[in-house]
Amino acid sequence: MSYTVLGDAVNLASRLEGAAKQYGVEIVISEYTRELVPEYACRELDRVRVKGRTQPVVMFEPLGLASDLDAEQNAELIEYEEALRAYRRQDWNPAEAGFQRLRERQPDHRLYALYLERLATLRAEPPPVDWDGVFNLETK
Template sequence: MKKAEAELNSAMMASGDIPMEIHTRIGINTGSMVVGNMGTDNKMNYTIMGNDVNLAARLEGVNKQYGTWILVSEETWNDTDNIFAGRKLDLVRVVGINKPVQLYNILDVYSDAPPNVLKLCEYFNQAVDAYQKRQFKEAYLLFDKCLKLDPEDKPSRIFINRINTLIKEGIPENWTGVINLTSK
């Protein structure tokens, strides 16, 4: 979808059909839901409902906080059979859902991903594992390697800033690594 979006933007910008590029954020979750016409004879809508749908909607919005375009839940990530190049982000508690969710950021289709993207995913995943084990110096060095591959990588900057704060201020006694998100 993001590749089609890039092609569409290129064509529409070249033809002057749009004043600026269109960019979409995507949140995907796997689970149970109810889909169909709902309501009364006076007011009926085709809609989708359920906790798993709500989580997908929250993930779409969480992209803003990480500077990412595609976020998926662990449930979805585990169902993809490694066809995507991606990285593990935080374990988060999103607004309205108490159970923490492991986030994954899809960057490309694995078979199409350039070597630098694959390397970034490798370093980043190692860095997150080190971070979650409180091995902050190792995590910092790995996130720094990610920034050398992509100086604009916002998730690496977020983790580096977080590590700097934890080192400076100390690790709270109740630190679990779970991030409580306060906005949709």
């Protein structure tokens, strides 16, 4: 006998797991899982549409228990959230400056480079007026 799991949650988990490498993180959780673990500090990675779904989902990277984060980690998280908000407002200069500062402190963190690459693309090819800041994940 062989067992398997099926359903929307399983498909979503598979898509998010496949995105982890693209964002340079080990673990990705959805907004639904995030709601179930309020004691954990999580970095919002992106709002994405995954293959097979029309509604966007918010992806997070769990960072550990919120009570275990030190002052430097909390400061980095706050700075990242500010840069991400600027990015979503299409306020490219503060977004770029924020991601650049983060990347200078952590040059190996793929997430910061990813957003800097996106910003360069968005500057070259501005999004439509009704842009929702959602990225379409094309790969599994």
